[in-house]
Amino acid sequence: MQFYSLNRQADSVSFKEAVVRGLAPDKGLYFPEKWAPLPAGFLKEMEQMSNQDIALELIRQFAIDDIPEQALKTIIAETLTFDFPLVEIDQQVATLELFHGPTMAFKDVGARFMARCLGYFNQQEQNSKVTVLVATSGDTGGAVASGFLGVEGVEVVILYPRGKVSEVQEKQLTTLGQNITALEVDGTFDDCQRMVKTAFLDKDLTSAKNLSSANSINVARWLPQMFYFFFAYQQVADKEADLVFSVPSGNFGNICAGMMAAQLGLPVKQFIAATNSNDVVPNYLQTGKYQPRPSKQTISNAMDVGDPSNFIRIQEIYGHSDERLKQHLSSVAFTDKETREAMKILYRNNGYIADPHGAVGYLGLQQYLADKPAAQGIFLETAHPVKFLDVVSPVLEQTIALPPQIAAIMHKEKKAIGIADYEALKAYLLA
Numbered sequence: 047m048q049f050y051s052l053n054r055q056a057d058s059v060s061f062k063e064a065v066v067r068g069l070a071p072d073k074g075l076y077f078p079e080k081w082a083p084l085p086a087g088f089l090k091e092m093e094q095m096s097n098q099d100i101a102l103e104l105i106r107q108f109a110i111d112d113i114p115e116q117a118l119k120t121i122i123a124e125t126l127t128f129d130f131p132l133v134e135i136d137q138q139v140a141t142l143e144l145f146h147g148p149t150m151a152f153k154d155v156g157a158r159f160m161a162r163c164l165g166y167f168n169q170q171e172q173n174s175k176v177t178v179l180v181a182t183s184g185d186t187g188g189a190v191a192s193g194f195l196g197v198e199g200v201e202v203v204i205l206y207p208r209g210k211v212s213e214v215q216e217k218q219l220t221t222l223g224q225n226i227t228a229l230e231v232d233g234t235f236d237d238c239q240r241m242v243k244t245a246f247l248d249k250d251l252t253s254a255k256n257l258s259s260a261n262s263i264n265v266a267r268w269l270p271q272m273f274y275f276f277f278a279y280q281q282v283a284d285k286e287a288d289l290v291f292s293v294p295s296g297n298f299g300n301i302c303a304g305m306m307a308a309q310l311g312l313p314v315k316q317f318i319a320a321t322n323s324n325d326v327v328p329n330y331l332q333t334g335k336y337q338p339r340p341s342k343q344t345i346s347n348a349m350d351v352g353d354p355s356n357f358i359r360i361q362e363i364y365g366h367s368d369e370r371l372k373q374h375l376s377s378v379a380f381t382d383k384e385t386r387e388a389m390k391i392l393y394r395n396n397g398y399i400a401d402p403h404g405a406v407g408y409l410g411l412q413q414y415l416a417d418k419p420a421a422q423g424i425f426l427e428t429a430h431p432v433k434f435l436d437v438v439s440p441v442l443e444q445t446i447a448l449p450p451q452i453a454a455i456m457h458k459e460k461k462a463i464g465i466a467d468y469e470a471l472k473a474y475l476l477a
């Protein structure tokens with residue numbers, strides 16, 4: 047399969063090139079040229095299939111030209127080493143828990159898959175050292191650090207905004223060492239993201255280094271997120287009900303993958319992109335004007351994004367027709383106050399402890415379901431509440447025991463290099 051640049055000023059490339067480059071030379075995101083829906087009967091067969099077998103069928107057509115089936119199987123087996131349980135909240139609502147991986151956020155799957163793809167490409171071509179540059183608003187950094195740790199031939203450089211990630215998140219991205227380096231940036235996530243984008247266009251750097259990106263723009267991080275939506279469907283009891291997914295959204299990669307899953311044949315009635323007060327997309331769907339803005343800091347910080355990179359892919363899926371898009375996507379924003387309230391309600395009424403991101407997803411779903419008694423709603427729980435203990439504990443007046451994978455890193459020493467601007471990043475990379 048070929049992937050083209052959404053800016054349409056660069057050549058189409060193979061899966062491998064799209065993964066290695068991250069972003070096209072014209073700054074556009076890569077997008078698959080065409081895809082085939084899954085064979086009729088797959089949804090039925092899937093009921094008896096393992097997660098790994100389902101994943102192989104979903105990703106095959108995108109990757110098979112560059113990664114033969116046996117290698118792809120191994121990559122998937124090493125990626126999907128944990129569960130994705132669908133947990134009932136009430137009769138109409140369930141949550142898909144995506145936080146059972148090593149860093150306890152949903153980004154583990156994309157990061158692990160991408161790391162292993164790059165590792166595979168490296169094995170094929172010795173001496174092709176790659177430097178993976180990634181900006182994080184919190185969870186990406188940890189997932190990428192863990193996913194790429196020890197992968198041969200890959201250096202990982204993570205940029206994160208000083209003081210704007212949680213303590214657990216910071217530990218996850220600054221304590222691993224080996225091929226992982228954390229850069230602590232004086233600025234916001236948007237500044238980090240801008241610096242990464244600038245680096246990709248800087249000829250001094252690109253002539254000296256093989257740069258790649260591990261942000262959700264990378265097709266190897268984005269596409270495996272399709273798996274979740276099929277895993278959820280497999281666990282839904284009433285397959286006839288109208289299925290609605292509410293996805294807490296920041297860069298819109300996860301929800302965009304869900305919408306690709308629907309393109310492959312998953313029967314989804316409606317997607318809801320639930321955001322915090324960074325409400326560029328909800329505003330766009332209301333007014334028709336796309337107005338990126340500096341990101342605002344909220345308690346669901348992994349979604350503090352002022353210009354969501356992946357929204358353009360969603361528009362591409364729908365041929366840039368807002369009318370068609372709105373038949374499948376609605377988007378709504380919630381304040382921190384509403385989010386805290388939702389966390390309390392979920393805990394009090396349903397005994398469920400949600401993290402702030404999951405709570406935003408829950409709010410989006412509740413609002414949509416209010417007048418749709420026949421629908422079955424699923425909100426994605428994208429992180430374990432312990433990752434946002436500084437928010438969750440005071441709101442619920444409740445402490446949460448540290449799971450083993452978190453307890454193991456809390457006493458480790460933070461190692462990060464402070465940088466103030468793009469020149470400092472460039473100097474570090476060229477040193």
Ligand SMILES: *Cc1c(COP(=O)(O)O)cnc(C)c1O
Pocket residue numbers: 151152153184185186262294295296297298299300301348349403428429
């Ligand atoms: C990254 C992240 C999100 C947002 O996902 P996008 O794909 O960027 O929309 C939501 N919740 C958590 C916990 C995250 O880490």
